[in-house]
Amino acid sequence: MTSREDRAGLYDHSTGRIGRAARLLRQRGVLEPFRLVRKHGLAESARFISRNVRHLIADRLARKWDRDHNVDTAGSIQLAMLDVVGPNRDKGNECVCTSPKSFDFIMKSLPSDLGGTTFIDIGSGKSRTLLLASHYPFSKIVGVEFARELVEIAQRNLRSYKNPRKVCDTLSVVQADAAAYEFPDTPLLVYFYNPFSKDVFDVVIANLVASLKAKPRRCFVVYGSSSHSAIDWARPAIRATGVFEELPVPPMPSFLDAVRVIDYAVFRLDEKKLARAG
Numbered sequence: 001m002t003s004r005e006d007r008a009g010l011y012d013h014s015t016g017r018i019g020r021a022a023r024l025l026r027q028r029g030v031l032e033p034f035r036l037v038r039k040h041g042l043a044e045s046a047r048f049i050s051r052n053v054r055h056l057i058a059d060r061l062a063r064k065w066d067r068d069h070n071v072d073t074a075g076s077i078q079l080a081m082l083d084v085v086g087p088n089r090d091k092g093n094e095c096v097c098t099s100p101k102s103f104d105f106i107m108k109s110l111p112s113d114l115g116g117t118t119f120i121d122i123g124s125g126k127s128r129t130l131l132l133a134s135h136y137p138f139s140k141i142v143g144v145e146f147a148r149e150l151v152e153i154a155q156r157n158l159r160s161y162k163n164p165r166k167v168c169d170t171l172s173v174v175q176a177d178a179a180a181y182e183f184p185d186t187p188l189l190v191y192f193y194n195p196f197s198k199d200v201f202d203v204v205i206a207n208l209v210a211s212l213k214a215k216p217r218r219c220f221v222v223y224g225s226s227s228h229s230a231i232d233w234a235r236p237a238i239r240a241t242g243v244f245e246e247l248p249v250p251p252m253p254s255f256l257d258a259v260r261v262i263d264y265a266v267f268r269l270d271e272k273k274l275a276r277a278g
């Protein structure tokens, strides 16, 4: 096994890098790193090392954030062994949480008057994003997550989270397949961080547009992706609805608490286009 278990006993792929490297040295000898550099070339080897160092730093910072705030959100939890509702397990991505610095950076592109708005994280994992959203004056914060074990961890986190920045207290998580989720009829900020493949996303975004047509109201959509290059298909898919306008946003800096730089896009519902779309 190349991974270890997280605090709740779930299969966590983010830990064990140093152990794996030590095992390789023991098994193949101390010259193995030189053999690997010769095989893959200097540039590729440097990229490999910097990727792994970055993972290690981001992982340490995530665990420190958890200790500081009395929660469990770190890790890279694989979905294969989890108890999932709905038919879309194989289309879902592993549970890796948005980095706190990246989230705060994204929020700078959104309006500050969030009263009356419900923040919804589609594929909310262990709830890190819900906790971070509670630093902003949303009326309600809702997580939608299809894996029972992650919902249970999230619910414990919502109870135990300690942070003086918290200004919203109405947080909850529902266990549901995002494709079957019905959006509440309040103003919305719908957040996606690389949760699943395009076919599930198409269903969720169509459900959102149908809900907005049934009751027009303010709505923002944020899409973030780091691996899988999901932003490359998510951005055109949101534009293709014909009812959202993409807002200009600054590029994401390379924050140390993020395993990779997050590419992101922010959209605002254009109510005139919505009315024209019938």
Ligand SMILES: C[S@@+](CC[C@H](N)C(=O)[O-])C[C@H]1O[C@@H](n2cnc3c(N)ncnc32)[C@H](O)[C@@H]1O
Binding pocket: 079, 088, 091, 092, 093, 094, 095, 096, 097, 098, 121, 122, 123, 124, 125, 126, 127, 128, 129, 144, 145, 146, 147, 150, 176, 177, 178, 179, 192, 193, 194, 195, 196, 200
């Ligand atoms: C990359 S994680 C994002 C976690 C969280 N949104 C964040 O930003 O910290 C993706 C999450 O989406 C969940 N997921 C994947 N497919 C889903 C689906 N069809 N319905 C609900 N949740 C889903 C996974 O279980 C995982 O927890």
